[in-house]
Amino acid sequence: MTALSVEKLSAALKGRDVLHNVAFSVEPGEIVGIIGPNGAGKSTLLRSIAGLLPYTGTITVSESNLRDIGAHNRAKLISYLPQEREVAWPISAVKLVALGRTPYLQPMSGPNQLDDEMVEHALAWVDATKLRDRVVSDLSGGERARILIARALAQDTPLLVADEPTAGLDPAHQISLMEVFAERARAGRTIIVALHEIALAARWCSRILLFDNGRLIADGPPKDVLTANVFEQAYGVRLHVADSPDGLIVQPVARLAAL
Amino acid sequence: MNYRLLLALLSVIAALLFIASLLVGPANLDLPTALAGLFSKSNPAATLVMCEIRLPRAILGFMIGATLGLSGAVMQGYLRNPLADPAILGVSGAASLGAVLAIYTGLSAMFPLALPLLAISGAVVAVLLLQMLAGTNAGTLTLILAGIAITSLAGALTSLALNLSPNPFAAMEMMFWMMGSLTDRSMQHVWLSAPFMIVGWAMLSILGRALNALTLGPQVASSLGIRLDRTQMLAVLGTAASVGAATAVAGTIGFVGLIVPHLLRPFVGSEPSRLLPASALAGAAIVLAADIGVRIIAPGRDLKLGVLTAIVGAPFFLWLVVKHRRDVL
Numbered sequence: 001m002t003a004l005s006v007e008k009l010s011a012a013l014k015g016r017d018v019l020h021n022v023a024f025s026v027e028p029g030e031i032v033g034i035i036g037p038n039g040a041g042k043s044t045l046l047r048s049i050a051g052l053l054p055y056t057g058t059i060t061v062s063e064s065n066l067r068d069i070g071a072h073n074r075a076k077l078i079s080y081l082p083q084e085r086e087v088a089w090p091i092s093a094v095k096l097v098a099l100g101r102t103p104y105l106q107p108m109s110g111p112n113q114l115d116d117e118m119v120e121h122a123l124a125w126v127d128a129t130k131l132r133d134r135v136v137s138d139l140s141g142g143e144r145a146r147i148l149i150a151r152a153l154a155q156d157t158p159l160l161v162a163d164e165p166t167a168g169l170d171p172a173h174q175i176s177l178m179e180v181f182a183e184r185a186r187a188g189r190t191i192i193v194a195l196h197e198i199a200l201a202a203r204w205c206s207r208i209l210l211f212d213n214g215r216l217i218a219d220g221p222p223k224d225v226l227t228a229n230v231f232e233q234a235y236g237v238r239l240h241v242a243d244s245p246d247g248l249i250v251q252p253v254a255r256l257a258a259l
Numbered sequence: 260m261n262y263r264l265l266l267a268l269l270s271v272i273a274a275l276l277f278i279a280s281l282l283v284g285p286a287n288l289d290l291p292t293a294l295a296g297l298f299s300k301s302n303p304a305a306t307l308v309m310c311e312i313r314l315p316r317a318i319l320g321f322m323i324g325a326t327l328g329l330s331g332a333v334m335q336g337y338l339r340n341p342l343a344d345p346a347i348l349g350v351s352g353a354a355s356l357g358a359v360l361a362i363y364t365g366l367s368a369m370f371p372l373a374l375p376l377l378a379i380s381g382a383v384v385a386v387l388l389l390q391m392l393a394g395t396n397a398g399t400l401t402l403i404l405a406g407i408a409i410t411s412l413a414g415a416l417t418s419l420a421l422n423l424s425p426n427p428f429a430a431m432e433m434m435f436w437m438m439g440s441l442t443d444r445s446m447q448h449v450w451l452s453a454p455f456m457i458v459g460w461a462m463l464s465i466l467g468r469a470l471n472a473l474t475l476g477p478q479v480a481s482s483l484g485i486r487l488d489r490t491q492m493l494a495v496l497g498t499a500a501s502v503g504a505a506t507a508v509a510g511t512i513g514f515v516g517l518i519v520p521h522l523l524r525p526f527v528g529s530e531p532s533r534l535l536p537a538s539a540l541a542g543a544a545i546v547l548a549a550d551i552g553v554r555i556i557a558p559g560r561d562l563k564l565g566v567l568t569a570i571v572g573a574p575f576f577l578w579l580v581v582k583h584r585r586d587v588l
Contacts, residue, residue, distance in 0.1 A: 047478070051481075052478055052482060071481065072484040074484065075482060079482065084478075087475060088476070089474050089524070089529040091528060091529045091530055096475075099472055099475060100483070102484060102485070151475070155483070
């Protein structure tokens with residue numbers, strides 16, 4: 001069974017074409033890193049997959065056409081974590097995470113025991129159990145980011161789409177977040193994650209999709225995509241690549257002159 | 260504070276103020292006479308005062324207060340803006356215009372219900388205009404801009420009616436009406452406005468879950484299965500029906516819809532869904548209290564309810580600003 005299949009996907013924002021004819025498919029248990037320079041169309045791709053943007057082409061999630069899945073059922077299949085970390089009201093962390101259970105609530109009733117357990121699990125996954133009763137507006141940026149990630153994890157969907165979840169986290173929490181994704185992937189969940197930290201992508205993703213100018217220009221395991229050649233073309237930077245006992249290590253080291 | 264306890268406390272306060280509202284008035288009935296007037300026909304004069312004057316006034320006070328509190332909480336939650344209030348959609352302004360036109364044309368003198376009926380028509384026109392301008396899923400900023408445009412237009416036309424009013428008495432009547440009052444309302448006003456308010460409440464009260472999800476922004480709310488178009492439709496129509504009807508029978512009563520949700524938010528952990536019933540009850544309590552206030556502070560002078568809420572509300576709002584600044588710094 002394919003977790004996600006994208007065919008001939010094109011999308012436009014405000015009349016400007018952002019994605020052109022993108023096609024790929026993802027099996028359950030994969031962690032797919034979406035990388036590419038600013039403006040490559042990463043966020044547009046993720047929002048299209050989450051069903052939040054109009055698009056042309058076909059997106060299939062858990063064997064159903066995304067267009068035919070109603071909003072309510074879609075919320076049980078796909079969770080979406082945006083780049084913006086917007087929280088309008090000073091609610092407590094545990095209440096925020098519990099919003100991830102919205103799709104499962106019965107009419108006119110509160111969360112059940114399963115919902116409460118998922119919320120506590122999600123808090124524990126992002127190492128935020130001791131923040132549970134704090135008001136989110138009092139938290140640091142990194143703490144708030146982890147609470148928002150926990151909200152998406154609490155939604156407990158086969159497909160998780162996350163837009164730069166590691167931005168603003170310290171290295172320990174970046175690594176621990178990727179470990180959580182790896183753990184969810186082992187449990188059969190599929191993770192699509194846009195990343196700017198190439199090193200994290202190299203170390204944790206099972207597969208990398210590299211975008212440039214709205215086109216998918218490379219697709220494969222990290223060691224095939226994260227090469228000096230590909231990086232010179234897409235980012236205009238020189239890439240240092242090394243194999244280590246800890247896996248693939250990549251580091252952009254210098255900007256090429258003609259950019 | 261425990262949420263159920265808070266709701267119970269607010270219910271008790273609102274109920275006590277409702278009873279107090281029945282007992283205050285220029286007729287100076289003592290308690291047994293008032294009760295006899297309400298529940299038996301032994302004293303026709305007391306029955307007249309209680310059932311024809313005080314009961315409709317208390318019922319309207321409760322319903323209009325609940326409307327303002329509930330719709331204020333929904334508007335703030337939907338627009339994710341603590342400065343939003345029920346008047347932001349322009350519905351109250353349009354309802355006021357309808358009422359002013361009823362006075363201007365003399366229709367209200369010929370047929371008393373012409374005023375609330377024209378005011379409700381004004382509200383309906385405002386909603387149609389709003390839907391035309393903002394569509395069903397245009398986003399909150401467009402909705403706010405459309406509301407401002409409608410408010411400005413209705414305000415300009417109201418000024419025009421005042422400007423061209425046939426005589427000073429008509430102009431004064433319009434001015435006084437716009438200040439907002441519950442004096443001399445009859446059961447007819449209750450029957451006329453209650454269906455709209457109840458339908459409006461029904462639409463607004465099912466929005467709790469959607470408003471909670473909107474805490475994380477429209478994109479996340481949508482990914483949580485919330486249908487944004489349906490949410491906007493219910494928020495707009497529910498506010499328009501209830502606030503339009505409230506304005507139609509009582510004029511503009513400001514600040515209640517703005518301040519009540521603010522006051523209650525800390526007591527419900529800022530959760531939008533919990534704010535809805537709490538704000539409705541607190542709104543009812545505050546309007547009932549203010550309406551008792553106008554009868555006690557200046558008996559015989561007909562102090563307008565809207566004037567009192569603004570006089571108390573504006574300094575309170577200033578205090579909120581100062582407090583907010585202290586919290587930010």
